[in-house]
């Protein structure tokens with residue numbers, strides 16, 4: 001769980017998006033590994049991922 005006062009850790013987490021699996025740095029709860037993906041973060045990360053995929 002992510003109680004108030006939990007300090008989010010930033011680290012590489014595995015994410016699946018549009019059939020692609022990749023690892024990226026995102027904030028996560030060190031206790032239960034819940035990944036914090038805000039809309040802004042998701043949008044930025046997905047744009048980044050789409051660029052990576054296009055470069056292939």
Ligand SMILES: [Zn+2]
Nearest residue numbers: 001002029032
């Ligand atoms: Zn938690």
